[in-house]
Amino acid sequence: xxxxxxxATVRAYLDELRNALKGASPGLISDALADAEEHLxxxxxxxxxxxEAEVLVTVVQTYGTPQEIAEEYRSxxxxxxxxxxxxxxxxxxxxxFFSVISDPRAYGALMFMLxxxxxxxxxxxxxVVGISLSVPFLLFIFGIxxxxxxxxxxxxxxxxxxxxxxxxxxxxxxxxxxAQSSAETIWQRIREALTDLRTWSSILYLxxxxxxxxxxxxxxxxxxxLPIALIGGSFIDLVTDRSHIQxxxxxxxxxxxxxxxxxxxIMVIGALLIFVxxxxxxxxxxLHGHLAEALLVRL
Amino acid sequence: xxEETAYTRKFRKELMAGLSSLVLLAVLARAGREMYGxxxxxxVKAEGEGGLIFKQGAIYPVLRSLDALGLLSSRVEASxxxxxxxxxxxxxxxxxxxxxxxxxxxxxxxxxxxxLAAHLAGAGPLLEHRV
Numbered sequence: 001x002x003x004x005x006x007x008a009t010v011r012a013y014l015d016e017l018r019n020a021l022k023g024a025s026p027g028l029i030s031d032a033l034a035d036a037e038e039h040l041x042x043x044x045x046x047x048x049x050x051x052e053a054e055v056l057v058t059v060v061q062t063y064g065t066p067q068e069i070a071e072e073y074r075s076x077x078x079x080x081x082x083x084x085x086x087x088x089x090x091x092x093x094x095x096x097f098f099s100v101i102s103d104p105r106a107y108g109a110l111m112f113m114l115x116x117x118x119x120x121x122x123x124x125x126x127x128v129v130g131i132s133l134s135v136p137f138l139l140f141i142f143g144i145x146x147x148x149x150x151x152x153x154x155x156x157x158x159x160x161x162x163x164x165x166x167x168x169x170x171x172x173x174x175x176x177x178x179a180q181s182s183a184e185t186i187w188q189r190i191r192e193a194l195t196d197l198r199t200w201s202s203i204l205y206l207x208x209x210x211x212x213x214x215x216x217x218x219x220x221x222x223x224x225x226l227p228i229a230l231i232g233g234s235f236i237d238l239v240t241d242r243s244h245i246q247x248x249x250x251x252x253x254x255x256x257x258x259x260x261x262x263x264x265x266i267m268v269i270g271a272l273l274i275f276v277x278x279x280x281x282x283x284x285x286x287l288h289g290h291l292a293e294a295l296l297v298r299l
Numbered sequence: 300x301x302e303e304t305a306y307t308r309k310f311r312k313e314l315m316a317g318l319s320s321l322v323l324l325a326v327l328a329r330a331g332r333e334m335y336g337x338x339x340x341x342x343v344k345a346e347g348e349g350g351l352i353f354k355q356g357a358i359y360p361v362l363r364s365l366d367a368l369g370l371l372s373s374r375v376e377a378s379x380x381x382x383x384x385x386x387x388x389x390x391x392x393x394x395x396x397x398x399x400x401x402x403x404x405x406x407x408x409x410x411x412x413x414x415l416a417a418h419l420a421g422a423g424p425l426l427e428h429r430v
Contacts, residue, residue, distance in 0.1 A: 035336060035359035037382050042337035063340075064354035075316075076360035 006060045008053040010040045013066060020070035024077070026297035027172035032073045039063055097275060106278040108168040109285025113220030115164070120213025123157060123206040130154070131203070144186055151193045158202040158296045161209075165296075171289030173297060198296075205295040216284060223277030230270030234263040315353045319361045321404060324370065324389060324397040333374075333388035336362060362387050370396050 007013040014033050021029045040063070044055050063069070100106050130150040137143030162173035193199050237243050238260060247254040256262030303311075326342050327334060334342065339362070340355040362385075365371040370393035377383045389397070 031363060032360070034382065035363075035385075036356070038335070038384055039337050039340065039355065039359070041382055046337075062355050064356035068354060069356040072354075072357045072360045076364045 006057050007066070008056060010037065010044070010052065010056070013040060013056060013059075017066035017069055020066045021073065024070075024074060025172055026293060027166075028073055028077050030297065032069065036063070036066075036069060097279070100275055100278040100282060103278070103282065105170050105285065106282040108170065109281040109288075110220055110223070110278070112164070112168040112285060112288070113216035113223075113281060115168075116209065116213035116220075117217035118213075119161075119164075120209040120211075120217075123161070124210035126153070126157065127203055127206045144190065148186065148190060148193070151190070151199060154199065154202050154206065157206060161205075162292065162296050165289055165292045169285040169289040169292075171293050173293065201295040205292065208295075212288070216288075219280065219284070223273075223280060227270040227273040227277065230273065231267050234266045234270070238263050311353070315357070318404075319353060319357065320365060320370075321397070321400045323358065323361055323365065324393055324400070327371065327387060327389040328394060328397055333386040335376075335384040335386050337384075339387065365393070369393075 007016050014037060017033060017036055018029060021032060040056070040059060043059050043063070044052060047055050064072070130153065134143070134147040134150045137146045165171055166173040233244070237245075237257070243258045243263075245254075245257045247257065256266065322343060323339065326339060330342070336359050340358050343355075343358065362371065362373075366373045366387065370390060371387045372390050373385050373387045375383050375385050
């Protein structure tokens with residue numbers, strides 16, 4: 001472990017740290033990388049007379065080797081999740097069919113589903129327009145900076161989406177923008193971005209968000225409106241003593257809408273559907289959170 | 300780096316595990332303003348007789364864990380050069396924790412000092428209050 005030579009560049013240090021953290025949660029890795037990058041750049045800026053390699057030799061002494069740092073982060077994550085007291089939330093487990101009503105995650109997911117359509121449309125349009133302008137523009141001089149700008153916007157959009165996903169769905173995502181590449185020429189930067197699998201998976205995610213957003217939004221609206229309509233409608237029918245629903249094709253259903261016990265039963269069904277909708281939201285939130293984690297988190 | 304045994308390194312590490320939180324809260328409370336990681340690392344004078352008491356890199360995960368516990372608050376701000384910085388500030392809950400921890404630390408130090416003094420008294424001349 002001590003046999004490794006000190007990394008000579010910030011990039012190399014971060015690569016080594018990333019290796020040392022292999023297997024940890026993606027959000028944790030990107031946090032550790034962001035912290036290290038911030039510190040190393042600060043150290044370089046504070047020692048303008050030294051070369052990067054010289055600074056790094058001392059940094060490994062003061063800041064710690066990538067292996068040591070990896071260990072610190074792992075033990076921190078274990079401490080937070082484990083014996084360190086975390087008031088309120090930690091011990092609460094949301095189990096059982098009805099307890100979902102007090103589970104903030106279900107409401108967060110429902111909120112996410114409603115937001116998914118407008119944001120999905122925006123992501124889709126932005127990405128499609130960006131790609132279809134970037135490719136032909138590459139024939140011209142200004143095409144290169146344009147393509148870089150577009151790839152940068154994909155990073156930022158993915159990051160914002162990551163924050164929303166963490167806030168509403170509770171899946172840990174990077175807290176910081178991914179490190180900017182230190183490549184010198186503009187071509188190197190583009191090459192680096194294009195060979196980075198995350199660039200493509202992020203674009204795929206942004207495109208996928210439209211169809212998914214349509215489905216989420218539809219399910220979300222139905223999940224909210226259906227119970228309200230069933231409960232509210234039956235209640236009004238009961239109070240006004242006349243049914244507004246005619247279903248002569250299906251006699252038994254029609255009958256249900258015209259008798260008090262039937263209407264009460266519909267209200268009960270509506271109330272149950274609230275719980276079903278919250279469970280559905282929670283499930284979709286869980287699935288989508290993991291999809292986002294797989295496609296957006298830069299390792 | 301020094302000729303310390305593995306036992307001693309492990310011992311230092313375990314001692315530091317809880318105390319680094321206390322030190323960081325104290326630094327931020329005394330500063331009375333938000334600070335970013337590198338600034339905090341420089342403010343913590345971690346030089347002991349045998350070199351660094353703990354690595355500066357160990358500060359960052361502790362800051363994050365204090366943030367997650369609500370004892371610190373944090374925000375990210377773009378910086379003139381390099382990557383954006385995360386600024387940390389102490390919360391009211393953090394101040395309360397700090398004063399409680401200070402009490403706990405004083406109790407603990409007295410207890411340990413007494414135990415060590417008793418040990419030394421038994422072995423030979425009483426060695427009081429090493430600086």
